Amino acid sequence: MVRFENVGLRYGLGPEVLRDLTFRLEPHSFQFLTGPSGAGKSSLLRLLYLSLKPTRGLITLFGHDIVTLSPDAMATLRRRIGIVFQDFRLLDHLSTYDNVALPLRVLGRDEASYRAEVIELLHWVGLGEKIWSLPPVLSGGEKQRAAIARAVIARPQLLLADEPTGNVDPTLARRLLRLFLELNKSGTSVLIATHDIALMDLYDARRLVLHEGRLHVYE
Amino acid sequence: MTVEDQAMEQAAPAEARGPAPIVPSDSIAGTALLAVIAIMTFLAALTLGAVVLVRASAAEWQSQIAREVTIQVRPAEGRDTEAEVRKAAGLALAAPGVTDVRPYTRAESARLLEPWLGTGLALEELPVPRLIVVKTGADAPDLAALRQQLAREVPGATLDDHRAWVGHMRAMARSAVAAGLGVLALVLAAAMLSVTFATRGAMSTNRPIVEVLHFVGAKHAFIAGEFQRHFLLLGLKGGAIGGGVAILLFFLAGALGRWLRGSAGESQATALFGSLALGPEGYAAIIGLIILVGAVTAGTSRLTVHRTLRAME
Ligand SMILES: Nc1ncnc2c1ncn2[C@@H]1O[C@H](COP(=O)(O)OP(=O)(O)O)[C@@H](O)[C@H]1O
Numbered sequence: 399m400v401r402f403e404n405v406g407l408r409y410g411l412g413p414e415v416l417r418d419l420t421f422r423l424e425p426h427s428f429q430f431l432t433g434p435s436g437a438g439k440s441s442l443l444r445l446l447y448l449s450l451k452p453t454r455g456l457i458t459l460f461g462h463d464i465v466t467l468s469p470d471a472m473a474t475l476r477r478r479i480g481i482v483f484q485d486f487r488l489l490d491h492l493s494t495y496d497n498v499a500l501p502l503r504v505l506g507r508d509e510a511s512y513r514a515e516v517i518e519l520l521h522w523v524g525l526g527e528k529i530w531s532l533p534p535v536l537s538g539g540e541k542q543r544a545a546i547a548r549a550v551i552a553r554p555q556l557l558l559a560d561e562p563t564g565n566v567d568p569t570l571a572r573r574l575l576r577l578f579l580e581l582n583k584s585g586t587s588v589l590i591a592t593h594d595i596a597l598m599d600l601y602d603a604r605r606l607v608l609h610e611g612r613l614h615v616y617e
Numbered sequence: 618m619t620v621e622d623q624a625m626e627q628a629a630p631a632e633a634r635g636p637a638p639i640v641p642s643d644s645i646a647g648t649a650l651l652a653v654i655a656i657m658t659f660l661a662a663l664t665l666g667a668v669v670l671v672r673a674s675a676a677e678w679q680s681q682i683a684r685e686v687t688i689q690v691r692p693a694e695g696r697d698t699e700a701e702v703r704k705a706a707g708l709a710l711a712a713p714g715v716t717d718v719r720p721y722t723r724a725e726s727a728r729l730l731e732p733w734l735g736t737g738l739a740l741e742e743l744p745v746p747r748l749i750v751v752k753t754g755a756d757a758p759d760l761a762a763l764r765q766q767l768a769r770e771v772p773g774a775t776l777d778d779h780r781a782w783v784g785h786m787r788a789m790a791r792s793a794v795a796a797g798l799g800v801l802a803l804v805l806a807a808a809m810l811s812v813t814f815a816t817r818g819a820m821s822t823n824r825p826i827v828e829v830l831h832f833v834g835a836k837h838a839f840i841a842g843e844f845q846r847h848f849l850l851l852g853l854k855g856g857a858i859g860g861g862v863a864i865l866l867f868f869l870a871g872a873l874g875r876w877l878r879g880s881a882g883e884s885q886a887t888a889l890f891g892s893l894a895l896g897p898e899g900y901a902a903i904i905g906l907i908i909l910v911g912a913v914t915a916g917t918s919r920l921t922v923h924r925t926l927r928a929m930e
């Protein structure tokens with residue numbers, strides 16, 4: 399569902415942050431993306447969620463060459479991808495409920511049709527008490543879970559998570575990992591960017607390791 | 618509504634009343650824009666009212682003048698002016714479509730000249746032209762025949778159908794209307810510019826929201842709609858305030874005119890205020906303007922969002 403061929407990326411006139419990346423992400427797969435801080439994990443994710451264009455090489459997403467996409471086609475592709483941002487990017491003026499419901503609103507769905515679904519998911523991630531709270535009053539772990547709930551509410555085919563356990567204690571990290579595995583079992587491909595070795599030791603999965611701009615894959 | 622329904626409604630949280638707006642309304646510099654739109658609409662409404670008034674007055678004058686022609690009889694040596702006046706009046710009365718003929722007497726003609734010549738003039742010694750006012754029906758009769766007849770049978774008489782005057786007035790009214798519409802277009806253009814700037818400002822303030830909307834798969838049309846909602850409301854509100862004040866002013870001017878006419882007879886003031894009384898089509902035009910301002914505001918902000926988003930890609 400994702401194919402990279404000799405992809406290179408540089409910011410402006412700087413050095414190549416990513417070099418000659420060639421790999422695939424298969425449907426229903428689960429993998430970690432790892433590497434030291436500054437290795438380019440977030441940059442690789444940004445290529446995947448169409449926030450950046452590669453400086454060279456070819457990226458195919460769900461069978462589409464991402465360079466040739468119209469804005470509307472880009473939006474349509476993004477609807478098949480759930481993103482958990484490292485800094486959450488929750489909207490501070492919206493309640494947890496409205497934040498999580500956002501992808502469904504964007505699809506043009508009526509509030510009555512998704513209300514129960516959103517509340518159920520919020521209970522499932524343990525935010526049942528915080529449904530009407532605004533993000534500024536949530537703890538780091540609660541924000542993390544709200545961000546994850548928003549990423550999965552529309553049942554994406556591909557889930558991208560950037561350091562999703564960066565702000566939480568090990569117990570919660572394990573719970574979140576279980577959540578991702580659950581999601582993977584129901585058919586979503588999952589790519590978790592992390593430099594948390596302990597987290598990766600909890601589950602034996604494919605590892606994509608970035609080192610000095612190059613990618614090494616450990617099946 | 619049953620008692621149970623009421624209980625249910627109270628039990629639901631406040632947030633159950635529909636989802637919150639994605640773009641917060643307090644993130645848009647609304648007060649300034651509201652004031653600008655209100656002022657612009659006020660000016661545009663005054664202009665529009667003036668255009669409607671000019672058009673109405675011009676049409677009225679025209680129809681009055683068009684139903685009146687004058688015959689002028691110039692005295693000359695060796696001709697009996699009185700007889701010529703009588704003859705011309707007779708011909709006019711016989712002409713088809715003429716409803717009334719009124720020759721001015723010598724004394725009346727003299728009075729017409731008083732403002733220019735002063736009183737106490739021995740008019741017999743001056744060759745004062747004599748006027749005959751001829752009223753015609755609503756459907757303008759064929760005056761060419763009368764004109765030829767006069768030329769043939771009454772040497773000193775000429776027929777003036779005021780066509781030149783009507784033409785002048787029509788041209789003046791037309792240019793007044795054109796100028797008014799020009800002002801209207803300028804005001805609308807200025808309002809559009811303000812909305813463009815306000816929308817750009819709102820978009821840069823809300824850039825994080827726009828980005829998140831992109832990432833959750835919102836199309837440009839959806840994002841534009843979220844901004845447009847606020848601007849449509851602002852446009853309608855500002856338009857209603859500005860247009861409302863203008864309507865109030867026209868209404869007061871009209872009422873004052875009626876009151877002055879009722880109490881103090883005709884004077885310059887009544888003439889002025891009387892002519893400021895806007896008819897129903899004038900008020901309808903201003904209400905139409907308010908709706909137009911709302912639509913233009915919404916449309917402009919939508920266009921600006923689309924353009925900004927395309928530039929952001
Ligand atoms: N917007 C940017 N402009 C310029 N350089 C950037 C930008 N974002 C990231 N970088 C650089 O790219 C490299 C990779 O960063 P990043 O992808 O954030 O790594 P990681 O997520 O693995 O920590 C770093 O050297 C960083 O300084």
Ligand SMILES: [Mg+2]
Pocket residue numbers: 439440441484560
């Ligand atoms: Mg990072």
